[in-house]
Amino acid sequence: MTEPNVFTQYIQKRNVIVKNKKILQSSYIPDKLPHRTDKINEIVEIIAPSLSKDKPSNILIIGKTGTGKTAVMNYIGKELKKADPNRENCAFIYVNCEVVDTPYGILYNIANQIITDPSKRIPFTGWSLDKIFAELTAYIDTEDKIFIVVLDEIDRSFQKNGDDIFYYLTTINEVLNSSRVSIIGITNNAKFTEFLSPKIKSRLGEEKIIFPPYNVNQLQDILYERAIEAFDTELLDDDVIPYCAALSAQEMGDARRALDLLRISADIAERNGDNRVTAAHVKSAKNKIELDAVSEVIKTLTVQSKTVLMSVIKNTEEGMDVMTTGDVFTTYKWICEVIGQSTLTQRRVAGLISELDMLGIVHARVKSFGRAGRTKEIELNTPKEIVGMVKSDEIFKDLESYRPPKQTTLDF
Ligand SMILES: Nc1ncnc2c1ncn2[C@@H]1O[C@H](COP(=O)(O)OP(=O)(O)OP(=O)(O)O)[C@@H](O)[C@H]1O
Ligand SMILES: [Mg+2]
Incomplete structure (x- = not known):
């Protein structure tokens, strides 16, 4: 028997309903993927020739988040290993470009899944990209097999690094004599290919497979x-x-x-x-x-945006459920003064209000007064827990003991 401790009450209270928690984690790869048999078959049909050392087409898999792209590719990787356990004809290499997002990181990751000889491994840092390209290409060619390189979240790497690495990986076959490399790119951003150079775009997307939402x-x-x-x-x-x-x-x-x-x-x-x-x-x-x-x-808002949001919160607390940009600006100027922060122009503040509106944190509607012009009706659109979180932010600690100056609002 363990001695009673601070955890005891939680352990005693907790009922175990889930037998195996791991299975509900999104990183778990299930053995069965319902409603993706057709997509699995489409991909398998394209890459099956790799088992007889023929180069499959490159594939671009496109689908919204949570549509099973990563799960399907990992499943296929496992099956491919069953079909060729000793990697005699083909090797399956998986890289998540969000996790390793520099060109060096991506190449290092690919290379060290390919290079099994410890004396030939690529160091974690220090080499030029050209040197890694050269070593990797030479090594790949000594192997005489098909390498299927899956670049998951491929758009992440592109956003940060441009398309150099795709250029290298899609043109590597021109310098290889015996081995071949096929690329499978996965993205949830259908627009990403628009920004690629035409040559890379057509090479990466030799085959396109769309994963529809469930x-x-x-x-x-x-x-x-x-x-x-x-x-x-x-x-x-x-x-x-x-x-x-x-x-x-x-x-x-x-x-x-x-x-x-x-x-x-x-x-x-x-x-x-x-x-x-x-x-x-x-x-x-x-x-x-x-x-x-x-x-x-x-958490990701800038100090200025948080101050604008805080102004909306303060006005709401003063009974102004609906306010104009001018009302927000008045309180904003006051807060900036109290917390010792520079003030932006009303125009910039209006821009920040629109951003908060797009993020769904405030509601802003344009209201027309006929010939008198137009203004915005602004309302807070945030649960109280979030309001509490903003108010407890370190930058507003001096505000607690103050009340904003009285304002007369426009009558809506
Ligand atoms: N057909 C399916 N059968 C069983 N589980 C699935 C299926 N499709 C998706 N899942 C599960 O849903 C979760 C999300 O799937 P996955 O990670 O493959 O999505 P994704 O398309 O790669 O999304 P993202 O673009 O955000 O990376 C995972 O836990 C995965 O196991
Ligand atoms: Mg994924």
Whole structure:
């Protein structure tokens, strides 16, 4: 028996509903991928020749977030290893360009999955890109096989580094004698290819495969498959999975979002000490996810934007539910003075209000007064938890003891 400690009450209160939490994580690769058999077959058909050392076409996979692109490619990678366990004819190399996002990082990662001889490994830093290109090309050619290089989130690398690395990888076959390299690019940004040079664009996109968003029934099937493994499904109310699926289908048909909802719902139920997961838990999970998303956005705001938001908050607290840009600007100037910060012009502040509107943190509607002109009606559109978070920001600590100057608002 362990001695009682601060954790005891939580452990005793917590009911275990999820048998295997790992299965609900989005990094888990399931053995079955419902509703993606057609996409798997399309890709397999294109890359199958690699097993007899024929170079497959390059492929560009495009689809919104959570449509199973990464899961499908990882699944295919596993299957390819089963088909050619000793990598005699083809090697499958997977790189996530968001995680390793410099050209050096990407090449280092590819090279060290290919180069198995420890004495030939590429150092973590220090070489020029030309030198890595040369060594990698020479090494690849000694192997006499097909290399399938998957560049996941390929647009991330492009945004930061331009298309040099794609140029290298798509033209490498011109200098290779025995081996061949095929590229599979994955992106959730359909516009990304517009910015590539025409040559790279046509090479990367020799074959294009689109992953459509999942509909509500498909999301339900995906959730059921995962739930059967992760839960004692007796402990899930019947409407939990349909509800998670419906909420995610409404948004974008995103399976990651659906799984997050299910996982967080179960987590909330466990933490509450409840013995089943219900639709009420899903509702709380939805709120939690939304709140987390807004707080992430708030964290990235500049000090000036936060000050504009704080001005809207202060005005709202003073009873001004709807305000004009001028009202926000007056309070903004006052806050800048109290916290000792430079002031922007009213025009710039209006621009920051529009940005907050686009982020969904405030609501701004243009209101016309006929010949008297136009103004904006601005309202706070943020849950109280977020308001609390902004108010407790270190930069506003001097504001607490002050009240803004009285303002007379326009009568709407
Ligand atoms: N058909 C499916 N069957 C089972 N699980 C799936 C299916 N499609 C997606 N998933 C699961 O949903 C989550 C998100 O999928 P995945 O990571 O493959 O999305 P993605 O298309 O790569 O998204 P992003 O563009 O954001 O990277 C993962 O946990 C994945 O296992
Ligand atoms: Mg992905």
